[in-house]
């Protein structure tokens with residue numbers, strides 16, 4: 001565990017989602033095997049160490065060993081992105097919005113564990129962009145991060161006043177005049193095949 005007093009992402013994220021955190025589960029073989037299964041799923045989806053540490057109860061050393069065993073390499077040490085900017089950049093925003101729409105749909109419908117909803121929504125997101133012949137811009141770790149920002153009320157879905165699609169935005173005081181990046185693309189972007197392919201409008 002790091003002792004760094006710096007306000008890292010991990011600390012903000014934990015504070016933000018502190019409420020629904022389950023009580024420490026009793027140590028049992030069954031729980032342990034569930035935790036391993038979960039870690040394996042997350043690693044296969046491309047989750048970084050910060051995600052694994054946050055979403056499983058396994059020790060750091062254990063996670064490192066699992067990670068190396070599954071991916072054949074050491075986990076990268078870079079920091080996770082701090083800011084919400086990435087999700088608000090034009091093309092990235094469309095990918096993020098698609099993912100978050102899928103996630104919220106699943107979250108409302110089935111009583112899924114939050115992490116199961118995340119992995120399921122991420123798989124559906126991948127299917128949808130790949131079916132449209134588009135490279136998935138949103139990594140699994142970014143998708144996880146996005147949900148943390150939403151939990152912390154730093155980002156939310158806002159309905160576009162033109163197309164009625166729902167897009168990731170900063171919280172608005174008055175969203176009446178919000179126009180999404182697809183209805184109002186940056187001058188150089190033009191109307192990409194992205195719009196039609198992922199069906200956001």
Ligand SMILES: [Zn+2]
Pocket residue numbers: 160161162163164165179180181182183184201
């Ligand atoms: Zn729009």
